[in-house]
Amino acid sequence: MNKYTPSEIEKKWQDKWAAQSSLSEAQENSKKEKFYCLDMFPYPSAAGLHVGHVENYAATDIYSRFKRMNGFNVLHPIGWDAFGLPAENFAIKNGTHPNATTHQNIQNFTKQIKSLGMSYDWSREIDTSSPEYYKWTQWFFLFLYKNGLAYKKKAKVNWCDSCMTVLANEQVVDGACERCKNQVVQKDLEQWFFKITDFIEDQAGENGDVKGLINGLENIDWPNSTKIAQKNWIGKSQGAEFDFAVAGTEQKIKVYTTRVDTAFGITYVVLAPEHPMIGELQSQILNWDEVAEYLSQAKKKSDLERMEAKEKTGVELKGIKIINPFNGQEVSLFVADYVLSQYGTGAVMAVPAHDERDFEFAKKYDLEILEVVAGGNILEMAFTLDGILKNSGEFSGLNSLDAREKMIAWLEKEGIGKRKINYKLRDWLVSRQRYWGAPIPIIYCEDCGEVAEKEENLPVLLPTDVDFKPTGESPLVYSKTFHEVNCPKCGKKARRESDTMDTFVCSSWYYLRFADPKNEKEFASKENISKWLPVDMYMGGAEHTVLHLLYARFFTKALKKFGYINFDEPFLKLRHQGMIMASDGRKMSKSLGNVVNPDEVVAEFGADALRLYEMFMGPLEEMKAWNTQNIIGLSRFLDKVWKVQTLIKDDISGDKKIITLLHKTIKKVSDDIENFRFNTAISQMMILINSFEKEIQIAKTDYELLLVMLAPFAPHLAEEIWENIGNKNSIFLEKWPSADESLMQDDEVEMVVQVNGKVRERLMVASDVTEDEIKETALENPKVKVFTDGKEIKKIIFVPGKLINIVVA
RNA sequence: GCCCAGGUGGUGGAAUUGGUAUACACGCCAGUCUUAGGAACUGGUAGAGUAAUCUGUGGAGGUUCGAGUCCUCUCCUGGGCACCA
Numbered sequence: 042m043n044k045y046t047p048s049e050i051e052k053k054w055q056d057k058w059a060a061q062s063s064l065s066e067a068q069e070n071s072k073k074e075k076f077y078c079l080d081m082f083p084y085p086s087a088a089g090l091h092v093g094h095v096e097n098y099a100a101t102d103i104y105s106r107f108k109r110m111n112g113f114n115v116l117h118p119i120g121w122d123a124f125g126l127p128a129e130n131f132a133i134k135n136g137t138h139p140n141a142t143t144h145q146n147i148q149n150f151t152k153q154i155k156s157l158g159m160s161y162d163w164s165r166e167i168d169t170s171s172p173e174y175y176k177w178t179q180w181f182f183l184f185l186y187k188n189g190l191a192y193k194k195k196a197k198v199n200w201c202d203s204c205m206t207v208l209a210n211e212q213v214v215d216g217a218c219e220r221c222k223n224q225v226v227q228k229d230l231e232q233w234f235f236k237i238t239d240f241i242e243d244q245a246g247e248n249g250d251v252k253g254l255i256n257g258l259e260n261i262d263w264p265n266s267t268k269i270a271q272k273n274w275i276g277k278s279q280g281a282e283f284d285f286a287v288a289g290t291e292q293k294i295k296v297y298t299t300r301v302d303t304a305f306g307i308t309y310v311v312l313a314p315e316h317p318m319i320g321e322l323q324s325q326i327l328n329w330d331e332v333a334e335y336l337s338q339a340k341k342k343s344d345l346e347r348m349e350a351k352e353k354t355g356v357e358l359k360g361i362k363i364i365n366p367f368n369g370q371e372v373s374l375f376v377a378d379y380v381l382s383q384y385g386t387g388a389v390m391a392v393p394a395h396d397e398r399d400f401e402f403a404k405k406y407d408l409e410i411l412e413v414v415a416g417g418n419i420l421e422m423a424f425t426l427d428g429i430l431k432n433s434g435e436f437s438g439l440n441s442l443d444a445r446e447k448m449i450a451w452l453e454k455e456g457i458g459k460r461k462i463n464y465k466l467r468d469w470l471v472s473r474q475r476y477w478g479a480p481i482p483i484i485y486c487e488d489c490g491e492v493a494e495k496e497e498n499l500p501v502l503l504p505t506d507v508d509f510k511p512t513g514e515s516p517l518v519y520s521k522t523f524h525e526v527n528c529p530k531c532g533k534k535a536r537r538e539s540d541t542m543d544t545f546v547c548s549s550w551y552y553l554r555f556a557d558p559k560n561e562k563e564f565a566s567k568e569n570i571s572k573w574l575p576v577d578m579y580m581g582g583a584e585h586t587v588l589h590l591l592y593a594r595f596f597t598k599a600l601k602k603f604g605y606i607n608f609d610e611p612f613l614k615l616r617h618q619g620m621i622m623a624s625d626g627r628k629m630s631k632s633l634g635n636v637v638n639p640d641e642v643v644a645e646f647g648a649d650a651l652r653l654y655e656m657f658m659g660p661l662e663e664m665k666a667w668n669t670q671n672i673i674g675l676s677r678f679l680d681k682v683w684k685v686q687t688l689i690k691d692d693i694s695g696d697k698k699i700i701t702l703l704h705k706t707i708k709k710v711s712d713d714i715e716n717f718r719f720n721t722a723i724s725q726m727m728i729l730i731n732s733f734e735k736e737i738q739i740a741k742t743d744y745e746l747l748l749v750m751l752a753p754f755a756p757h758l759a760e761e762i763w764e765n766i767g768n769k770n771s772i773f774l775e776k777w778p779s780a781d782e783s784l785m786q787d788d789e790v791e792m793v794v795q796v797n798g799k800v801r802e803r804l805m806v807a808s809d810v811t812e813d814e815i816k817e818t819a820l821e822n823p824k825v826k827v828f829t830d831g832k833e834i835k836k837i838i839f840v841p842g843k844l845i846n847i848v849v850a
Numbered sequence: 851g852c853c854c855a856g857g858u859g860g861u862g863g864a865a866u867u868g869g870u871a872u873a874c875a876c877g878c879c880a881g882u883c884u885u886a887g888g889a890a891c892u893g894g895u896a897g898a899g900u901a902a903u904c905u906g907u908g909g910a911g912g913u914u915c916g917a918g919u920c921c922u923c924u925c926c927u928g929g930g931c932a933c934c935a
Contacts, residue, residue: 266854273853273931298935353933384934398933465934586930657875659863664928671862673889674875721864724874793870798916800870838915840869848915
């Protein structure tokens with residue numbers, strides 16, 4: 042027999058599988074039940090495939106192969122999230138067109154993925170930067186636009202001076218650009234938004250009710266932490282909104298609070314620096330110079346600077362008094378930049394006794410702190426928990442929960458305020474002043490204004506005659522062929538929108554395209570969508586918890602609302618692979634020089650060993666550190682499987698113990714794959730092969746069952762041995778074995794004998810031994826007697842097949 | 851600060867419902883085959899002790915015949931959110 046040489050057999054089978062595409066392609070006409078298993082598609086970066094990609098793709102490949110062998114018609118596609126900044130930045134630096142760079146990277150990724158033996162359906166490959174694809178990204182923009190879900194407005198937006206573009210809130214991390222870490226500044230600009238906030242709560246749609254972004258999470262199988270992160274991002278809070286009258290005027294100041302129960306403890310009110318009321322009250326403000334100075338200082342500060350300020354600052358609007366509607370008392374008014382203009386009403390009631398921020402501010406400016414909820418020590422710190430109300434007029438004595446209800450009812454009765462729900466989630470800013478993205482299909486006409494491009498004119502092609510150096514405006518502005526067009530409505534000369542779309546727009550609908558990737562008339566036919574969607578299993582990094590997953594859910598909900606599809610959640614089951622760190626425990630990065638290149642591992646150990654190693658590292662969802670030394674263990678395992686070939690005999694039936702272990706293994710491996718516990722599935726197969734190795738001969742049928750189980754993990758090796766031992770068809774056409782429970786019973790088991798819960802003896806007994814039988818043996822056992830002699834036996838606990846515990850006084 | 855995961859040998863990790871703690875693998879130690887070598891093979895490997903035995907799943911309590919697993923408190927690590935009123 043030859044030596045196991047991965048490099049030879051892996052190439053051989055990759056070629057053979059490519060020639061037999063039915064092994065990996067989804068079948069359009071099949072009576073089998075469908076299963077859609079999807080990876081978060083990669084951005085084809087110049088760095089090539091990362092070991093983290095391999096972890097993700099190996100897991101879904103194992104699962105897809107497992108599902109196929111269990112009789113499912115599996116859709117397991119791959120494509121490229123190809124628009125985006127790195128290709129453009131590379132172009133700026135080196136002058137290479139992003140299109141060329143991207144295609145080169147895609148080729149490299151393709152080669153790498155194929156060298157790993159992944160069973161993707163390559164016939165459905167998509168590329169978001171191709172006109173055939175972004176035509177439909179543009180169609181989606183128009184779909185949202187026509188239904189009032191895409192709109193343009195002047196807004197304070199996050200601007201990155203280094204990337205020269207605006208960013209979505211989700212792309213700003215700690216006040217800095219997620220990509221280049223440059224500090225983000227605020228700018229007032231006309232930008233395009235998608236109305237994602239329309240879908241926070243449930244609503245009626247053309248194809249039945251559409252579950253909102255919050256409630257929709259209830260019935261999908263996602264990691265709980267991801268659901269919670271999404272809910273936190275949406276940030277729903279329930280409270281009340283009510284008015285303060287400005288003393289001596291008709292004017293009112295509206296505040297939002299979740300703690301209306303503390304309203305009798307209000308000792309002042311604070312406005313955000315951007316609050317319009319400050320300007321309106323200017324003539325009455327006695328210290329206007331001081332206020333104006335504060336406003337201009339606040340305006341200069343970035344959000345980050347505001348957040349980082351150690352001490353809260355503010356200025357009283359002297360000469361203004363406003364009236365607390367609950368008790369009629371006059372309180373003073375401040376402006377302070379710790380109040381956010383974008384949230385709630387941009388004005389907050391300050392209750393220093395029961396809010397930490399107000400407490401800090403009140404201490405600094407020596408303002409009154411009035412306790413209205415009992416339970417804390419407000420001399421020391423704010424008491425922010427619920428409690429029993431005091432100093433609160435007719436509401437005194439109520440607990441906070443009841444008080445909130447009663448006080449909101451009172452506000453509504455008096456017509457001063459109402460119950461109000463607020464959210465942190467804002468509409469999604471989708472326009473980017475960059476080149477390498479899908480152009481926004483809107484035209485500006487002097488007569489007709491903002492006009493949607495006609496659908497038959499899509500795609501609006503990205504021009505090639507541009508200089509993509511960023512200037513703060515989209516590079517498309519400088520392409521005459523691009524922006525000089527005729528108005529689709531009146532035919533007059535008009536100007537095309539020069540912004541492109543955020544790449545997250547492209548990835549918000551790609552899972553639909555895989556159902557019908559070549560369709561030229563629709564983004565996907567209704568028939569194909571209903572055949573393949575929703576996605577049954579979705580896998581990808583946890584870094585997409587709020588961005589991509591929320592946007593994709595929004596697109597799905599919008600499609601359902603307007604009758605295009607009949608489901609409102611795109612991904613029924615979601616799992617994240619944990620990040621793979623370098624062996625030093627740090628993140629793999631070029632600058633640290635600790636990046637592991639999968640190609641090198643494949644060259645040294647083979648793709649099968651790499652796949653197995655990554656699956657064996659630990660629980661899929663957990664973070665783990667790379668350790669090249671450990672790969673050898675998986676190589677040895679594969680080598681053992683290879684060598685056991687020589688032990689097989691055609692015409693024998695296996696040893697009873699081996700059969701029992703085999704069926705236990707079938708059960709465990711099947712359960713473990715179904716639950717994405719690949720590490721323990723592999724260790725169970727190791728146990729089996731270790732037993733096989735010790736035998737003189739192995740029944741061929743037993744060995745074949747192991748090969749079938751191993752095939753999804755180590756496809757090349759399994760397929761090669763399968764052929765070696767005389768099989769004509771691919772091992773992937775085999776049916777997944779089922780465990781026979783009756784064969785899983787051991788004849789003998791080790792029975793633990795405990796005295797007072799401590800193990801004193803282990804006895805080999807028949808697996809069906811009864812309590813009475815074992816009791817006698819156990820009590821007479823000398824090792825046990827040492828601990829029971831002369832003692833009263835209080836009771837005996839018997840766990841069939843496991844242990845007997847003798848409890849003595 | 852808030853939310854979410856986690857803390858088990860030298861290392862990665864295992865332990866369905868509370869029932870043998872450390873499966874499987876790496877490493878290490880000893881040996882075997884070999885001219886030699888190991889990415890080969892065999893055996894050993896939680897700690898203490900000559901041993902019987904005792905101790906051991908971040909720490910302190912508790913429930914239980916029995917706790918890595920359940921409860922209370924606490925410490926530490928990683929991730930997410932963060933002036934959201």
